[in-house]
Amino acid sequence: xxxxxxxxxxxxxxxxxxxxxxxxxxxxxxxxxxxxxxxxxxxxxxxxxxxxxxxxxxxxxxxxxxxxxxxxxxxxxxxxxxxxxxxxxxxxxxxxxxxxxxxxxxxxxxxxxxxxxxxxxxxxxxxxxxxxxxxxxxxxxxxxxxxxxxxxxxxxxxxxxxxxxxxxxxxxxxxxxxxxxxxxxxxxxxxxxxxxxxxxxxxxxxxxxxxxxxxxxxxxxxxxxxxxxxxxxxxxxxxxxxxxxxxxxxxxxxxxxxxxxxxxxxxxxxxxxxxxxxxxxx
Amino acid sequence: xxxxxxxxxxxxxxxxxxxxxxxxxxxxxxxxxxxxxxxxxxxxxxxxxxxxxxxxxxxxxxxxxxxxxxxxxxxxxxxxxxxxxxxxxxxxxxxxxxxxxxxxxxxxxxxxxxxxxxxxxxxxxxxxxxxxxxxxxxxxxxxxxxxxxxxxxxxxxxxxxxxxxxxxxxxxxxxxxxxxxxxxxxxxxxxxxxxxxxxxxxxxxxxxxxxxxxxxxxxxxxxxxxxxxxxxxxxxxxxxxxxxxxxxxxxxxxxxxxxxxxxxxxxxxxxxxxxxxxxxxxxxxxxxxxxxxxxxxxxxxxxxxxxxxxxxxxx
Numbered sequence: 001x002x003x004x005x006x007x008x009x010x011x012x013x014x015x016x017x018x019x020x021x022x023x024x025x026x027x028x029x030x031x032x033x034x035x036x037x038x039x040x041x042x043x044x045x046x047x048x049x050x051x052x053x054x055x056x057x058x059x060x061x062x063x064x065x066x067x068x069x070x071x072x073x074x075x076x077x078x079x080x081x082x083x084x085x086x087x088x089x090x091x092x093x094x095x096x097x098x099x100x101x102x103x104x105x106x107x108x109x110x111x112x113x114x115x116x117x118x119x120x121x122x123x124x125x126x127x128x129x130x131x132x133x134x135x136x137x138x139x140x141x142x143x144x145x146x147x148x149x150x151x152x153x154x155x156x157x158x159x160x161x162x163x164x165x166x167x168x169x170x171x172x173x174x175x176x177x178x179x180x181x182x183x184x185x186x187x188x189x190x191x192x193x194x195x196x197x198x199x200x201x202x203x204x205x206x207x208x209x210x211x212x213x214x215x216x217x218x219x220x221x222x223x224x225x226x227x228x229x230x231x232x233x234x235x236x237x238x239x240x241x242x243x244x245x246x247x248x249x250x251x252x253x254x255x256x257x258x259x260x261x262x263x264x265x266x267x268x269x270x271x272x273x274x275x276x277x278x279x280x281x282x
Numbered sequence: 283x284x285x286x287x288x289x290x291x292x293x294x295x296x297x298x299x300x301x302x303x304x305x306x307x308x309x310x311x312x313x314x315x316x317x318x319x320x321x322x323x324x325x326x327x328x329x330x331x332x333x334x335x336x337x338x339x340x341x342x343x344x345x346x347x348x349x350x351x352x353x354x355x356x357x358x359x360x361x362x363x364x365x366x367x368x369x370x371x372x373x374x375x376x377x378x379x380x381x382x383x384x385x386x387x388x389x390x391x392x393x394x395x396x397x398x399x400x401x402x403x404x405x406x407x408x409x410x411x412x413x414x415x416x417x418x419x420x421x422x423x424x425x426x427x428x429x430x431x432x433x434x435x436x437x438x439x440x441x442x443x444x445x446x447x448x449x450x451x452x453x454x455x456x457x458x459x460x461x462x463x464x465x466x467x468x469x470x471x472x473x474x475x476x477x478x479x480x481x482x483x484x485x486x487x488x489x490x491x492x493x494x495x496x497x498x499x500x501x502x503x504x505x506x507x508x509x510x511x512x513x514x515x516x517x518x519x520x521x522x523x524x525x526x527x528x529x530x531x532x533x534x535x536x537x538x539x540x541x542x543x544x545x546x547x548x549x550x551x552x553x554x555x556x557x558x559x560x561x562x563x564x565x566x567x568x569x570x571x572x573x574x575x576x577x578x579x580x581x582x583x584x585x586x587x588x589x590x591x592x593x594x595x596x597x
Contacts, residue, residue: 119372125342125344125377128345132334
């Protein structure tokens with residue numbers, strides 16, 4: 001990836017963050033912190049990695065994405081809107097009565113959503129089912145799932161990890177958004193999950209540790225995952241909760257609340273400045 | 283009338299899946315280390331490449347089934363009813379029910395007739411749990427022939443289906459030459475206007491024996507077999523309420539949330555008549571041979587006949 005491509009991805013990621021802020025402000029609720037930490041990875045997936053068609057969201061052999069940490073959908077919705085799956089204006093109606101964009105992803109109602117999620121711990125299992133279907137049908141599409149680090153406290157995550165390795169699902173890539181914070185506080189204090197790399201390795205995964213905000217790292221990890229045969233890959237992405245909005249960064253308080261008007265304006269100003277600066281470089 | 287087949291509905295289910303898989307390559311089967319007991323092992327033997335053992339991890343299995351269904355497969359996910367509907371309830375609700383995915387959930391060893399394994403394995407809540415999920419079809423077939431037909435209908439139906447299977451070998455009573463299964467339609471097995479018995483599953487044949495015995499005592503009892511508990515056949519129930527004025531429901535399930543409640547929902551809103559629910563009265567089961575337990579819980583012909591006599595006497 002050259003510098004120009006990287007800048008373009010950064011612009012898109014900043015716009016995705018802006019969309020998450022617009023969504024959670026208009027909803028007066030939602031989960032900005034984790035939406036912002038996973039924004040770079042989701043931007044990369046939809047703009048560089050995955051074979052998807054916004055004009056044909058149900059395309060049979062498309063790559064699949066499961067946001068297992070479904071509460072972080074505001075930035076996923078923004079990425080999908082930027083990609084052209086639906087109008088950007090939908091974000092202003094997030095979580096409103098009758099809106100297309102639900103508080104957690106709804107595959108029946110929202111183009112581009114491949115699995116309904118929200119109840120933590122279930123997404124990787126569903127992704128295993130998709131990866132298994134690809135193997136069964138001898139198709140080469142790939143399946144991606146993003147987990148939260150707090151979500152790794154759910155036992156089902158490890159049931160699915162066992163299943164993925166046992167069935168040699170090398171077409172499955174699981175990304176853990178390791179922002180280190182969950183609702184009740186730091187993951188390490190609530191119910192520590194470390195050593196996460198050793199856990200996934202011992203479950204039979206190819207493990208790659210990256211900076212989840214570096215597009216070089218993200219690209220290298222996804223490229224490597226495609227070359228690994230016979231085992232699934234877990235990308236452990238170190239991230240910053242609230243990344244890109246100064247006063248939200250590393251603040252557990254921003255896990256699950258919408259910004260007020262003043263906070264909204266400040267966040268938008270920061271993100272728009274980032275976009276302007278990056279576009280100036282392009 | 284063909285010969286009586288004595289077979290557990292779990293076995294009929296396994297056989298039906300094999301039959302259907304011949305023509306339908308979308309069918310894949312998942313189990314959670316109980317294939318030998320749920321009888322999906324029959325399918326596993328015939329189609330090893332289309333069978334996935336998920337190990338003892340029922341929640342994971344349900345979500346894997348959801349993922350498979352989202353990619354166009356027709357997955358059948360089986361375990362004991364206690365675990366497929368109980369352990370994995372929330373996975374079914376959120377990952378299968380909410381998106382309306384085409385997953386067929388099987389619960390074997392349902393009811394008190396699970397026998398010696400006792401309370402932890404005798405599922406008396408599965409129908410109640412599955413009824414609460416919007417869009418879920420709930421099936422409870424009564425004999426071999428009905429299970430064969432119901433399995434076919436479940437696979438052909440687009441959307442989530444729960445199908446209840448029994449452990450105990452039971453006699454068939456339907457005639458395969460004339461039997462017709464229609465999803466959501468009850469079947470009148472015996473005409474009569476003194477009272478109506480509405481039954482489901484294994485106890486239908488017991489109710490049939492009771493009703494026939496009472497004929498000799500001069501009682502004309504209507505017997506309705508409800509194989510589809512959801513969506514329930516409102517028409518047949520309302521007609522029975524209007525014409526017979528009193529209903530007895532019989533099920534191998536807790537009286538809370540099962541067939542009895544489903545029937546009450548219909549009659550209270552359309553044609554209120556007294557309903558007596560025969561089942562397990564909000565308690566756990568215990569270990570014992572299946573038929574002895576069924577006798578103890580009043581779910582054999584003798585017990586059902588006694589309830590019918592009592593209820594007719596009240597008219």
